[in-house]
Structures are given as C-alpha cells and as structure tokens.
Amino acid sequence: MAARDGTVGKALDVLDRVAAYGRPVRFSELLAEGRYPKATLYRLLQVLTSQGLLSHDPDTGQYGLGMRLVRLAHAAWATASLAPVARPHVDALAARTGQVVHLAQLDGGQVLYVDKVSPRAGVEMFSASGRIGPAYCTGVGKAMLAFLPPREAEAVLAQQSFHAFTPATLDAAALGADLERIRAEGVAWDREEHEPGIVCVAAPILSRGGRVLGAVSVTSALGRDGLDGLAGHGEDVRRTARAIGEDAQAWRFPERAEMRIAERG
Amino acid sequence: MAARDGTVGKALDVLDRVAAYGRPVRFSELLAEGRYPKATLYRLLQVLTSQGLLSHDPDTGQYGLGMRLVRLAHAAWATASLAPVARPHVDALAARTGQVVHLAQLDGGQVLYVDKVSPRAGVEMFSASGRIGPAYCTGVGKAMLAFLPPREAEAVLAQQSFHAFTPATLDAAALGADLERIRAEGVAWDREEHEPGIVCVAAPILSRGGRVLGAVSVTSALGRDGLDGLAGHGEDVRRTARAIGEDAQAWRFPERAEMRIAERG
DNA sequence: CTTACGGTTCCATTTTACGAAACTTGGTTT
C-alpha cells in the first residue's frame, strides 16, 4: 500500500487517505495521522487541489475528492474496463435468468465491480461501478483467484483478511480446496459466504492466452430462487463469460500476427 | 492549459494525455508528442503504472488507464458529487415529466454530468456519469454560469471555445444577454444550441449562501414534445433544483445553519 | 491583552527528478 514512488506516490497516498474518510476532511485531521510534516502535507494538498483531484471548500476549510476523478474514471471505465464490451452479454444474461448480474475485475487484491444489471431496474450506475469487495468470499473473486497464475494467486491470497462475514465464510484452507474445485468445474459458487441469504454463481473471463480478465456472476436471494435455481444457470454463466472473453480479445487486440506486417508507420 | 505543479502536475498531465487517446497507447506515441524527454516520460509512466493509475500490457507494450481510477471515482462520486443526495429528486422529476433528466456540476470550465435518468430505461450508468460537455451552449452549463460570482464567471467564460455546434449556438455577446435573462428568470433554456433537435430547460442548484453547486435539466427531442411542452416544466425544474440545494446543504454541512445566514454578503 | 490553535509562508538543506547519451532487445534489411 505504502509504495514509495517519490513525490507522486506521496500525493496519491494523501489522495487515498482523503478518499478513505468517505467525507470531507480537515487539514488537521490529515496532519494528525502523523504521516507527513505540516508544510509537506500542506503543499501536497495544494497541488492536488490545484489539479482538481481534491476540492477545497474555503468556508469550512475541508478537503473532498475532486470531480476530475470522475472525468478520468469515465475514460478508464469506457476504454480499459470490460464493461462496454460485456454489456450486451451481461444484459442478455440478466434477462434470461431474471437475476442480478455483476461484472467484476481484480484491482490490487480486491474485487472491483465494474458493472451491475438487475432485470427489473435495468442497468445500475456509478453507485455500483467502482465498489469494491473481498476476493476470498465472493463468487467473482473466487472465480478470478482460481485461474490466476500461481505466483500472482499467492500474492493476492496473502492480502486477504479472511474475515468471517458469515458462518459459511471459508478460511484459507477451505478456500484452497474450493479453488481446486473451481478450476475443475469452471464455475465458482458463493453459498452465503459474504452475506447471509445471498448466493451466487460466477465464472471467470479469460483471454485466449488464459489470462484472467474478470468475472461475471448471477446473484440470488435464498428462498426466492434457492441454490437449486441458480445451479441451472451455471452453464449459462460459463458460456457468457467465454463469450465476453472472446469479444474482449477481438476488441482490445484486433489480431496479432498478420496485422503486424501490414502495420508500418 | 496545464498548470505546472511540479512533478505531480507532470504525472497527471501524462495521465490526461493517455486518457485523451481513448485507447491503449504506446510509449513511442506519447514520446512523439515531444512534451517530455524519453527518460522522463519513461519514469513518469513507471510511477503511474506502479500506482495503478495506468495499466501496462507487457504483451503489446501498451499503456491504458488503470482501474484504481474507477475505485477512486466511485468514492468521489459518492462523497463529493451531488448525485447521491439528488437521486430521489431527479428520479421524481423524470417520472413527473416523462423526460430525460441530467444532473451536472462544473469541472474546470466544463460541464461534468454526474447523473442521468431516463424515464424508460431507468437510471443510466457510468457511461453517462463522467461525460463532459461545453458550458456555454448547454442548459445546465448556462444555468451554472449565470449564477457564478463575477470573477469566476469571467474565468470560466474565458475558457469557452464558442464553437457553433448548430445555427442556434450563441456567441459570446448573445450568451452575456442570455445569462442576464437566466439570472432574472431562474431557469436556462437550450434551444438546439448544442445538438439540432434537442432542447432542454435547466435550473441551477445553489447553496444557501448562493454558491453554485450544480444544475438539473429536463431534455426533450423537438417534435415529440416541442419547446412548448418543456415550458410547462420550467417551474418544476426550478423547484427540484431548490430542493436538491437544500438537501445538499443539510447533508454536507449539517450544523452550519445559523452561520450561513450571518455570512451573507 | 494574552494564549492557543489551525492554517500558511519562508528558506537553508537535502533529496529527487532530470535528460543526454549509452545500452539492450527484438525484429528487419543487406
């Protein structure tokens, strides 16, 4: 977390700290963390504010996150996330199953939701895109973990808290066994491991070369549909994930070997 | 355009440039812009990548925007934008008018859309939140410009391109007169100034102290509803904007009630 | 008037970033 990347790293660290508060924050609160001396912190905040990554309310003297982040993130979401490519598939899956569908990617050992569609309310927005969740106890998280190359998987696993959200939450050992099963089966199940009464089935989205790009899941509340109802969707989720992977490949890397020859500049 | 804020400023400038491509970009493409020498650009990209603001695909050697931006923006949107507070009002307005409703804020002289609701499709997502538009020829933009303090208004106006998107687009002089009218009337009209066939009515969202927080608008396609149809919604939009402003005040500055009144002028 | 506190500015010192040039890598031409 505290990667020392010179001045830029410090500035982004401060940005993260402000974000972590989840509310506007005063200079003195940040100073009280003791991370940076007064003058240094002051200048970092000045720069971040002047750059629009933070906003400063002169009346209250509080710093909040700046709207430039929203602008940048829109570009990030539109060009680098799976969401735009996956949208039609995700929509169709939600329609077929009549359940909430999530699209997620990995970001720093955590699950980052990049899209969410519920069959009733239609596409949900920003409030869902950008949310993060644990990797070790969600369907999408486990689906991605299972297909990570061993070295990376190890690194990500080392970052997990293994906090027991529910009685069904797996510990590190049980997770290992589950990941094995997921690799064999191609789909991951979350049986109330993160939230009581919530179950889901997820599948990893892989590139042609087998790299993990993300994951899709179908979520259901126990009782309405039950785990049995979801079981029938497993194959559908897997097919959808595969289709998204192929589209992503075509969209992001529009041909490889042959194109190179023609491409001169 | 880019203020020279030391190393951090440069890094963010590079980030913006990558974002501007709207696609993954090679080191050499950025280098060819001639903005930074090789080694400097290289190190800036290294830092941004290691920080997760950019992602680097080792296969293709291309840089794209990183998912950390999406995570940060979610926090920004949820804590610093008007969207969460305004959501119920915006929803209700869309339901009453049966038209598309936009919520926007100012960001660096441009209009930044932070939410959008269409009565049919329901809430739209990220693809709308984060999009930017011109301030001088959109309803929301003009509504905000009109109520900016003179000094700031001048600064923002100086940044406008006044490109004539349509025959109805106002020039600088006509805009000045329109802003006067908007201040008197409390609502702004966009009569096909930005897109042919698209009209809208907007109102500014003000804090109790009169500071511009954002704007709401109702948009319609000419022919279906016409400008006359929209005219009937003007008062509704204004009331909605006022309600949002009050909620925002209560939410962001819970205890500041009496201070603000004294602070007028 | 005095003290205390949050925030801002100064400036000598240290650290960091800079960038021309050298080098490495992988693919293409002679």
Add this chain to the structure above:
DNA sequence: AAACCAAGTTTCGTAAAATGGAACCGTAAG
C-alpha cells in the same frame, strides 16, 4: 550471418525540486 534499426530501458553527473523546522498570521477563546 552480419549489419542495421527502432523501441524501450538504464546510467550518472547535474539541475531543480521537495523537504520540514521554524516563524508567521488570523481568529477564537481565556
């Protein structure tokens, strides 16, 4: 195969910056 070239990476002396302790300012309380 050797020479070549372009893209990307590393080096290193120098130049520029960030740093942070201390002084300063404005406001609110004692």
